[in-house]
Amino acid sequence: xxxxxxxxxxxxxxxxxxxxxxxxxxxxxxxxxxxxxxxxxxxxxxxxxxxxxxxxxxxxxxxxxxxxxxxxxxxxxxxxxxxxxxxxxxxxxxxxxxxxxxxxxxxxxxxxxxxxxxxxxxxxxxxxxxxxxxxxxxxx
Amino acid sequence: xxxxxxxxxxxxxxxxxxxxxxxxxxxxxxxxxxxxxxxxxxxxxxxxxxxxxxxxxxxxxxxxxxxxxxxxxxxxxxxxxxxxxxxxxxxxxxxxxxxxxxxxxxxxxxxxxxxxxxxxxxxxxxxxxxxxxxxxxxxxxxxxxxxxxxxxxxxxxxxxxxxxxxxxx
Numbered sequence: 365x366x367x368x369x370x371x372x373x374x375x376x377x378x379x380x381x382x383x384x385x386x387x388x389x390x391x392x393x394x395x396x397x398x399x400x401x402x403x404x405x406x407x408x409x410x411x412x413x414x415x416x417x418x419x420x421x422x423x424x425x426x427x428x429x430x431x432x433x434x435x436x437x438x439x440x441x442x443x444x445x446x447x448x449x450x451x452x453x454x455x456x457x458x459x460x461x462x463x464x465x466x467x468x469x470x471x472x473x474x475x476x477x478x479x480x481x482x483x484x485x486x487x488x489x490x491x492x493x494x495x496x497x498x499x500x501x502x503x504x
Numbered sequence: 505x506x507x508x509x510x511x512x513x514x515x516x517x518x519x520x521x522x523x524x525x526x527x528x529x530x531x532x533x534x535x536x537x538x539x540x541x542x543x544x545x546x547x548x549x550x551x552x553x554x555x556x557x558x559x560x561x562x563x564x565x566x567x568x569x570x571x572x573x574x575x576x577x578x579x580x581x582x583x584x585x586x587x588x589x590x591x592x593x594x595x596x597x598x599x600x601x602x603x604x605x606x607x608x609x610x611x612x613x614x615x616x617x618x619x620x621x622x623x624x625x626x627x628x629x630x631x632x633x634x635x636x637x638x639x640x641x642x643x644x645x646x647x648x649x650x651x652x653x654x655x656x657x658x659x660x661x662x663x664x665x666x667x668x669x670x671x672x673x
Contacts, residue, residue: 464649465565465595465649465650466565466650466658468614469564469565469656472614473616476616494567494610495567495595497605497606497608497610498600500599
């Protein structure tokens, strides 16, 4: 008695016959069929998988570049007035749209009328900034 | 996938370097010392430039900028003009002149003196002492940035220069 037939010996004949009939209906997957299916599946899905991976890679790159650009804009703040702009606006005493000696002159006239209105050092600093040629090369 | 991520990383680094490079390039000042080094000592001479302002009404404040188009000028000093209303040394970038990097100069002054003491008409407001380098004729450019009356109002004045050639070095 083999292991295959052993369980059937204890079953009624009718059941054994039906079970054997069902076994004959099962599809047999031989190694050759298995390899063929595997090869076909690889051919079908391999290009799609690489395209998906490439697209995902580009998305990562674009997201990283956008993040760097956002950080750069956040640091540089090109659209908001910087300290120099704010200082320049504050120094435009006569509202002429630019800072020149007439602004320093306006401060000096104000001080001549009321010495507490503005300090001489403020006037001197403004005149110095007006005639400044900019920092020396390498200066901080 | 791995190669794509590496490429993206390089892209981000390259973008960062490009941004940093742009900031560095924009921050560079003029190369005054380089232009001075182009000339031999025999090409160097000194001159004075008188700057006149012609004002239709009493002049209380003025500001001008003097440049030289060929890059052969270095300002070595500035002195006041002829009017008693502007008796002191006018304002200019003394550090830049002392450091020999004044290829241009901005000069300004104002007077709180009485209106009657302020100059009217053509007045020498400053004299600029310069060192000129090279054999070619200098091309001076004068811009009157501002001129004002005693009330601090802008006035329609004009400015001219007169060159006095000096000794050669």
